[in-house]
Amino acid sequence: MATKTTDLSSEEKIKAAARNIFTKKGYAATRTRDIAREAGINLALLNYYFRSKEQLFELVMLENFGQFISGVRSLLHDKKSTLDEKIEALADFYISQLIGNPDLPLFIINQLHSNPAVLLSKGFTRDILLRSHFVKQLSQELRAQKKKNPNPLHFVMNLFSMIILPFIASPLIKQVGNLSEKQFKQVMEERRKLIPFWIKNMIHHP
Amino acid sequence: MATKTTDLSSEEKIKAAARNIFTKKGYAATRTRDIAREAGINLALLNYYFRSKEQLFELVMLENFGQFISGVRSLLHDKKSTLDEKIEALADFYISQLIGNPDLPLFIINQLHSNPAVLLSKGFTRDILLRSHFVKQLSQELRAQKKKNPNPLHFVMNLFSMIILPFIASPLIKQVGNLSEKQFKQVMEERRKLIPFWIKNMIHHP
DNA sequence: GTCTATATACGGATAGAC
């Protein structure tokens, strides 16, 4: 193990470069030569450590995916927090994640389309959402408010949509909104508080 | 020109097949051989008509993109409709489009990331949104309601996020929501009315 | 216009020296 972050082992340098490029360009458009160059090592070494492009990709993908659902399961199943606290925590957690790693959701979504089985078999079992304490609390509140459509899925979609889509569509939003990178992040920061506010209104109100 | 839809010219058959495969798999993962096979013609013919994979892709991309923004410009700039009517019309128009063509938004978003210049130079100039009548009406209403954050961009993002993201994330939603393809479409149909309702509340209320 | 056959390039992977 190396001690400086700038002096990682070759294996780590390859993984870091691979994560970068795979996440930005996707599997098919990524060249193993590009990974090797960015890692500052030789192409042969990549295969020495990871055997193939495919295996390297799987590794990176699962690590990315893990990062994406880490925290969610415990957040959703927490018995002690209220519904509103969970909503605030989810928005806060994801927006922080995404500001630091804005290419992640598009990568995962693309993977979900081209090869759904892998990810779906890993973490996204049905119990993660439908049987969570979060959905129990949400359903109860929706019934109490006598909503015309009390399907909790709609509100879960709304929450995650408002959080995630702006990052996925960021090139477009910067263009039509005339925002610099810095301004874009600022706007996303605003949404950290605004989204829970909107969602709570949507749930508790008329 | 052929008269039956099942007996298109070779050029049209290639374009149709290309749109299918490019839209589903993206540029890098698409093989021109697959396009040729699906079109029922020979690989050489594809190059005879379109010179290269790249040019064929550009063509399909711009047509897809055109379809995606068609109607929006006129909807957004319509001087006669009210703010609420525009919101309803936008949700209605896009959800119809997306139920019929669910792969389109992800295709466009990927293109926007890998090669932003092409699409951004084509249709998404600043005036399409920021100087639209829609945003004028929206800004006015937000100021009238004395919102803490009256930036209209937030509400535009919310509207499009709630419409588009569920289609992009459909494999995931079907899984965690335990929905069949048919049930998924049903849920999206529900959103056609629900989204305008939520957005209007968000704008007009507290 | 449409095909078969082929040239050419590219990218993933390996052999083998150090």
Next chain:
DNA sequence: GTCTATCCGTATATAGAC
């Protein structure tokens, strides 16, 4: 562990016959 050199499959593109 790391490199250079190279193999080999695959994919795009073209030549040329019909």
